[in-house]
Amino acid sequence: MANETNGRHLKECILKSRYREQLVLTGDKIRMDADVMKGFFGIPLQSILDHVETLLAEPKVTNCSAIVMVGGFSESPKLQEHVQDHFPDMKIIIPEEAGLAVLKGAVIFGHNPTSIAERVGKYTYGERISHLTTNNCTHSRLNTKLDDNGNMRCFDIFRIHVKIGQSVKLGEEQLERISSPLYDTQTSVGFEIYASSKPTPVFVTDPDCSKIGSFSIPIPDTSLGKARKFGTTFLFGGTEIEVKVVDKATGKVTKRTVDFLG
Structure with a gap:
């Protein structure tokens, strides 16, 4: 893919990039500094925090005191840490198997539609x-x-x-x-x-x-x-x-x- 996109081998692309001191190509694997990997999460993490802030500003959730984190990404320690730091006054609830919460909810709803009232x-x-x-x-x-x-x-x-x-x-x-x-x-x-x-x-x-x-x-x-x-x-x-x-x-x-x- 590197050859198709840039016309040169991946190792050469790395050596000419601003990440050359933080990336190493070993065989068919890339090793990178932790800070580079953490940088991948910057935009999605901030987008989630901004969205939750917008929701909490709604009048209908004025008395909200807890955040329940569900879905696959909610199992990420990085996201959990950011949410806890950004909303220190809120109780953060992370159920076991948070990634399966939506699936389980859908199954329960399929068996008993009245389980969700609103x-x-x-x-x-x-x-x-x-x-x-x-x-x-x-x-x-x-x-x-x-x-x-x-x-x-x-x-x-x-x-x-x-x-x-x-x-x-x-x-x-x-x-x-x-x-x-x-x-x-x-x-x-x-x-x-x-x-x-x-x-x-x-x-x-x-x-x-x-x-x-x-x-x-x-x-x-x-x-x-x-x-x-x-x-x-x-x-x-x-x-x-x-x-x-x-x-x-x-x-x-x-x-x-x-x-x-x-």
């Missing part, structure tokens, strides 16, 4: 909607155009149901949002579900947004036209999102799941 949203979840443009509307004109009724509408709006970082109880219905058909003669209404890594996305076309599911509900009776209403509710449970849509005219309930792993 989750924190990894993304902001919502649906794609449009609405009539008003004088107070601040949406970009690039997303504004005439619909088939001759009315100006803002399209591709991201209507938020759950924000990133929000705590949601498993199986608990979130706030219901009401939608209506765009046209009187519409024979079905479509729902597109989106996720975003931002807390307050504006449009589903934003770079940080991605479509994670879609479905359509037929409207066999169009007599109510645009006055027909549908209530959309998100439910979180297990490894999937369930989206419930209630036809307010008939009371019919339609449920669709969106796989987190898909």
Whole structure:
């Protein structure tokens, strides 16, 4: 690889580098000073400490008094030492086989989903909607155009149901949002579900947004036209999102799941 990249043997690369006094090539092995090896950990260690500091500054964890270290990297004495030194007032808990904690948690959750009562949203979840443009509307004109009724509408709006970082109880219905058909003669209404890594996305076309599911509900009776209403509710449970849509005219309930792993 050294030859392919630099056009010279690895030993020659070492001799011409600023690490020539700290590295020795012996056979097919490189021996290095401990300080060089420790330097590999600098950026990841600092990133973890900064991230934990950011989390501890959140109002919801004001009274937090302990840090539980899990995952393979948590078994590193170097990381343990840095966390203990950086957060001297916190109780640092390092369980046995910390690297298996996530795996064991997944197995327990698979056998008994109710063992985890609450989750924190990894993304902001919502649906794609449009609405009539008003004088107070601040949406970009690039997303504004005439619909088939001759009315100006803002399209591709991201209507938020759950924000990133929000705590949601498993199986608990979130706030219901009401939608209506765009046209009187519409024979079905479509729902597109989106996720975003931002807390307050504006449009589903934003770079940080991605479509994670879609479905359509037929409207066999169009007599109510645009006055027909549908209530959309998100439910979180297990490894999937369930989206419930209630036809307010008939009371019919339609449920669709969106796989987190898909």
